[in-house]
Amino acid sequence: MTVRVFIVDDHELFRSGVRSELQDDLEIVGDAGTVGEAIAGIRELEPEVVLLDVHMPAGGGLAVIEAIRADLPEVRFLALSVSDAAEDVIGVIRAGARGYVTKSIAPEELHAAVRRIHDGDAVFSPRLAGFVLDAFLTEPTTPIDPELDHLSPREREVLRFIARGYSYKEVGTELGISVKTVETHVSAVLRKLQLSSRYELSRWAADHSIV
């Protein structure tokens, strides 16, 4: 089963590079270089996975997610960026992206990430795992929703392995659980990341309006 992928990036070179890397066994249905083109293209082609550049003129990836999310909730976004700034990462994740990877990712890893997003799981790079651990480092003094504002010990454990550079499969082996269970934990963390009202997260997301 091929995955229908749409690429959004304002750098022509990057788009064609990713296209040639992925087109062997993924179906690249289209690409766009601006926020406007992206919104129109995604509405028209209804891809399954959108590779989305975080930094673009006129609102960036955030604007694309916000425009699409309401009408086409089944379209899944994987954010791509050269930036590691917490506010960028957390901003797009909280807007609805299901994962975040840096543009220096190896082709085969990008490939696996697209498949994983397509299957409804979350993609956590070591750095994203680090951000989450950092944001949830302290116990909240007044948890508004204890279920959302805390990481379970197991989730913490999984994130630590990911931050240490382990693949999902390797995490599963280390903890004696299946890859599917690792994915379940990561998806649960993604949900907390998107919905928790923790101060660090809302602040990082609010700080997004840079560059």
Next chain:
Amino acid sequence: MLAGVAGGVAEHLGLDPFVVRLAFLVLAFAAGFGVVVYLLLWVLAPSEPVDAAVPAAKRHIPRLAARELLGGGLIVAGVLIILWFSGLWFGDGLAWPVTLAAIGFAVLWARGSSEEGRGRLDLASIGTPLEALLRTRESRPRLVVGALLILGGMVVFLAATTTLAAAANVILAVLVTAGGLALLAGPWLWRLANDLIEERTSRIRTQARAEMAAHLHDSVLQTLALIQRAKEPREMVSLARTQERDLRAWLYGRAPRVQGARLHDAIDAMAGRLERSHRLKVEAVVVGDAELDDDLRALVAACSEAILNAGKHAGIAEVSVYVEVEDDQINGFVRDSGVGFDPAAVPEDRRGIADSIVKRIERHGGSVEIRSRPGAGTEVQLHLPRRVAAAVPFA
């Protein structure tokens, strides 16, 4: 002693403060001249530039305690009385107005606000004395008192030298003149102020642009030039990685901090250095942060050794380092997914890992665990108990 003026002058002239204080005192006897000089110097002398890095306690900040003010006032009064009795008096008509005006002047312009809770001069927050006066609400009573004292001085002077009726005429004349001047020069002054602000803004903007251009020239353009000359793809990748790291640090404000003052910065700097010098890709993730001390420096050094080891023996060019700071412990993980080895099979005489990593960490009260299997990569875990204060989130 009163506001550090004598001390400041002494420092400036390279004299003992006591000598200067004595000089002020003598001058004060000479028709109150010293008092006026003292007050003038207090207002006009630049306060020492405040270095933010110096803890507040170390800064020499004169305190305006009420007791000292009272003491100073009594001394001045005493001096004046002595002058009066000794016949060195210069006439009531001049002395009282000048005294009143001088006190008012001092109250108005003295650098610092004695009404500020701690009674400490807040040097850092003061631009010009006027700005400082207008900015803080607590300064208003001082403004009023100072103005009243000066006005009082003027009225007394006028009353003593002319008749009160003539004084009223003089005041009216002054008001009319001031009003006329305001009408004549007001708009021009207003425009001048606006132009100044505008010019300042554009100057700042130009400066920022020049700084950015300089930075990009020194970093990005240089690297691009190097990349064009690079012969191997690996070298290009390494140059690009290094530049990316630098630029990111610069854009997101991590660079200007003191290099390596905190653990997070030190790990980042270490990773960047190894990427440059050994053509490795080092993925560094740090959770939490802490002030760097000897223990943590040892941890950074041990991580660096472990990364180098991985680069040498693992057969791949990508290494992950993860450091997590907790309240009571710090854990560092250096991992590669390379060839791995059997730790039991390492000969006793190959002490590289043992000396540079294990012993170093053990000297600081920690422990090291090495997990590796042939074909399944290697991970070195460095564990250090925390002997200092609690962790602080980095962002």
